[in-house]
Amino acid sequence: EMDETYIGGKEKNKHQHKKTQGTQGRSTKTKTPVVGMRSRGGMLVAAKMDKVNSANIQTMIDKHADANATLCTDEATIYKGIEGYKQLMVNHSAGQYVNGIVHTNGIESVWALLKRGYHGVFHHFSDKHIGRYVDEFVFRLNDGNVKRSTLDRIDSIVSGFSGNRLSYKMLVLI
Numbered sequence: 305e306m307d308e309t310y311i312g313g314k315e316k317n318k319h320q321h322k323k324t325q326g327t328q329g330r331s332t333k334t335k336t337p338v339v340g341m342r343s344r345g346g347m348l349v350a351a352k353m354d355k356v357n358s359a360n361i362q363t364m365i366d367k368h369a370d371a372n373a374t375l376c377t378d379e380a381t382i383y384k385g386i387e388g389y390k391q392l393m394v395n396h397s398a399g400q401y402v403n404g405i406v407h408t409n410g411i412e413s414v415w416a417l418l419k420r421g422y423h424g425v426f427h428h429f430s431d432k433h434i435g436r437y438v439d440e441f442v443f444r445l446n447d448g449n450v451k452r453s454t455l456d457r458i459d460s461i462v463s464g465f466s467g468n469r470l471s472y473k474m475l476v477l478i
Contacts, residue, residue, distance in 0.1 A: 305342050305376045305408045306365070306383070308356055309415040310335040311422060311429055336434050338418070341368055342411040348445050350414065352435040358385040365389065376406050414445060 312335030315323055322334050339361065340350030349368045353360055361382050365375065374390040377383040379397060392406040401407060418441050422429055429437045447460045 305344070305411040306340070306361075307378065307408045307411040307415065308337055308339045308353075308380070308382070309418070310337055311419070311434060312336060336429075336431055338415075338434070338438055339364060340411050340414055341365070342414060344410065346446075348411075348414060348442050350438050350442050352438055356382055358382050362386060376408055378408055414441070417441065417445070 318334065337353050337356045338350055339353045339356060340348060341364070342348045349364075351364070353364075358381075362385070365386060366388075369375070369389065371388070374392060375383075375386065376392050376394070377386075379393050379395045383391070383393070392403075394400050394403055394406055394408065402409070418438070421437075421441060426437065443461075443464070447457060
């Protein structure tokens, strides 16, 4: 399953000069696009994407999807030029959310968790660090499975830290 979401504040809470008239949901003027893919087996890949277009989507799919994968997407135009994969679509604009095995409910549940974290816990993701927040949620969903022992999860965290230094200077300076 593949889908995109746009992370940012609610229009009603923004200053007048920052509001996006007519394109509330998908505007990149004040929101940051995040694209994700979730295997029906559960593994998730998601990343901030500076520009959401068919070429960038194709690159992400080629990098992370199996050659024999069947992609389930919605009817957004960015998915219509995908090559080399079997693709099934649902038509959200016509009220179709499930068509047999075709749906994007798995990846959309990821966006629900990410946005709940945004609004309920963090309150804001800076554009500079949004990729780190997305990576944290990907880690939680991929490696935070309660079926794994706590020590295995800690080992996974520590191995992820190895060789990845984040200095205070990198954190606060642009």
